[in-house]
Amino acid sequence: MTNTDFSAPRDITPNRMGTAGFALSIGYTILFILYAIVAEAIANAGIHMTDSVFSYLSMVLILNVWLLGLIFSIGGLRSQPKGKAIAGLIISLLPIILFLFTAIIVSPQISTPIRFENELKERKTQAIERIKDVRTAQRAFRAEYQRYAEDFDELERFLHANPTELRCDIEQLRYIPNSDNEFIMETGFTKTSSNRTGPFIEVRAPYKLFLDTIKYRREIIDLIDDEVNNFNRYPGIKFGSMEEANNEVGNWEG
Known part of the structure; x- marks a missing residue:
């Protein structure tokens, strides 16, 4: 035991x-x-x-x-x-x-919206600088022919024959920076406020053509929705108007 x-x-x-x-x-x-x-x-x-x-x-x-x-x-x-x-x-x-x-x-x-805002600001600035060149070229064309060039091919031929001070090369004028996409350009004639017929132009670059739609898909959708539905603004960069002659005013200027 x-x-x-x-x-x-x-x-x-x-x-x-x-x-x-x-x-x-x-x-x-x-x-x-x-x-x-x-x-x-x-x-x-x-x-x-x-x-x-x-x-x-x-x-x-x-x-x-x-x-x-x-x-x-x-x-x-x-x-x-x-x-x-x-x-x-x-x-x-x-x-x-x-x-x-x-x-x-x-x-x-947290960082994705910040990166998107920085990229939006940078690319928007570059798009504005390029579209200003398009406007400068079209103003020179109108001064010569009392109308706007119908497309970029016609505008480039004019620039080669009539040198105009631009920030970019003539061959790059049609392209939106940071993309292979061209600016959307429409020209024609319309009645002015004084009921006279005059040339009109509208050149635009939608956000979806120069922002990274793969990396920032959600942010771009929200941005476009906000611009259209909350601010009643064009979702991108543009100058001129398809409805009336407005002296080629840019939407970044107002």
């Missing part, structure tokens, strides 16, 4: 490293929350502290406490009991998990 002495003390060695890691991870969390509260209060007071000594020292302290908590928690996994070491490791890894989640999921949703 085995005689078991239940009164004998158990050999339990505390996992000091795991406990330290857990404590540091809790400490870093508390410090971060306190920093956020103080920063919010200072910002509400109208004080900018982004580059302040307080902000710098606070972040250095928080990062060091976080790093020590991570190191001690990992080290504590080598000893028993591992409960606090595991808890400290989980708490320490949360910022990394949140950062990766933000970088992979949230960041593209």
Whole structure:
């Protein structure tokens, strides 16, 4: 018969490293929350502290406490009991998990509209510069013939015979920048406000012809919908009018 002495003390060695890691991870969390509260209060007071000594020292302290908590928690996994070491490791890894989640999921949703706005501004500016050249060329043609060139072939022949100051090469005049698409050009004659017949012209470049419709499909659909339904404007760049002679006014000028 085995005689078991239940009164004998158990050999339990505390996992000091795991406990330290857990404590540091809790400490870093508390410090971060306190920093956020103080920063919010200072910002509400109208004080900018982004580059302040307080902000710098606070972040250095928080990062060091976080790093020590991570190191001690990992080290504590080598000893028993591992409960606090595991808890400290989980708490320490949360910022990394949140950062990766933000970088992979949230960041593209925020950065895509910003990139689209930048591209829209750049390509719109380039399209306006080119369409201004088309207008300059057509004005020169009208001064010579009292009408507008019917197409770009006729306009190019005129420019070769009558040099006109343009920003681009004559052969590039018909093309919308950043694309292989040509400007849509319509010319003819219409009645003016004084009931006289006069030449008219409309040259346009829809957004979908010079923006990246593959990369920014959703953004372009929303942009066109907004221009047409909310602002009652042409969704793109254009000058002139198909309905009346308007001195080749550009929609970017009004």
